[in-house]
Amino acid sequence: MERLIDELLDRHGTNLRDEPGIGPIAAAILLCEVGDPTRFDRESKFARWCGTGVVALSSGKGAGDPVKHRLDFTGNRHINSVLHIASVTQQRTQPEAVAYLARKAGEGKTRREARRAHKRQLANRVIRRTWRDETARKQPFALAA
Template sequence: MLGQLAEKTSPGLQSVPGIGPVTAAIIICAYSHHGRIRSEAAFAALAGVAPRSASSGNTVRHRLNRQLNRAFDVIVRTWLSFDADTRAYAERSRAQGKSPREIRRNLKRYVCRAVFRQMHAMA
């Protein structure tokens, strides 16, 4: 039933590999409605997958949606398990000296960007 509601609310979202009924519902709830989130960067900041500042000085904090971050983590782990291109990216990044955590964060940002574009196009 959750899958049917998610498909009705956001057609095609569950066609993205790694997005099932539960992750789709989390994404839809976080996105809420067209106009709530002004840009892909704001959506990434909400999910906690925006790049971190490397500058020193005062720390700027953002409100994070931990459920949304976890949903993107599930999607990324699914892609790493089943998608050859994603695994190849991870291997190249590992060869460049990036940590597994940094690789997942980069992939979450990529997924966030793709999901936001799809959600934004449906509105």
């Protein structure tokens, strides 16, 4: 089944599987759930839709901006789950992810807050990849001379 999905993804022309932690099944889930990626005109809209956008934790009283944020418990739980699995996988295998999470911990963030920030970063990379794929798919094929 995974081999068949891999072939379908190749025909679709996606490069989502190039993102560490996103395999054929996760890429298929992303494509099916997102549909047309151009409906999201900004990364923040995609992040909000998939539940990785930040939500202020403060009551809004007092001066200044909120200091703490939490995960948005609304949004597409399937996509959020895929991003969580990719984040955990990257933490285990990718030095860049380890450094990012360590940097967030050094900024005083809890493990949960650091994970939220990493999932948001992943969401941004995923939507950018899908936008590029969609643009490439819409380009007319150049005939070889």
